[in-house]
Amino acid sequence: MPSFERKFALHVPSSTENLALIRDFVSAVGAQVGFDENEIARLALAVDEACANVIEHAYGSDATREVTVRAAVEEGEIHFDIIDTGRGFDPSLIKPEAVEELVKQRRSGGLGLRLIRTIMDDVQYRIVPGEMNELRMTKRLKK
Numbered sequence: 001m002p003s004f005e006r007k008f009a010l011h012v013p014s015s016t017e018n019l020a021l022i023r024d025f026v027s028a029v030g031a032q033v034g035f036d037e038n039e040i041a042r043l044a045l046a047v048d049e050a051c052a053n054v055i056e057h058a059y060g061s062d063a064t065r066e067v068t069v070r071a072a073v074e075e076g077e078i079h080f081d082i083i084d085t086g087r088g089f090d091p092s093l094i095k096p097e098a099v100e101e102l103v104k105q106r107r108s109g110g111l112g113l114r115l116i117r118t119i120m121d122d123v124q125y126r127i128v129p130g131e132m133n134e135l136r137m138t139k140r141l142k143k
Helices: 016-032 037-058 099-104 112-119
Strands: 006-013 066-074 077-084 122-128 132-140
Touching: 006 016, 016 037, 016 066, 016 077, 037 066, 037 077, 037 112, 037 132, 112 122
Parallel strands: none
Antiparallel strands: 006 066, 066 077, 077 132, 122 132
């Protein structure tokens, strides 16, 4: 893989109608850095889940708000940053229940962050109170 840095950004209204556009963006970036079709689908799923969470939970489905998706390729990794100005949350409060237990309890929701953590190599969340929330998802590039 090339070692030089590349950056991309997408700004869209906070609407589930834009999730397909976000997946296309992630797919294009993933293809450009050499991920195969399966890996691209997994990346797109993780970013889609993160953006859907922003739309539903941070913004309460308010389509007048904006979601920013940034991608950066650097030092053998690809980072996807999801940035919003909605309600923040503390991901450490999410219990590490097994997916099987959630299915058994027939609970809806609660799988997004677990799915993201399963797909990505590193997940970090940063809140700047009154300004922004940023979810950074990192995947190592194959050599």
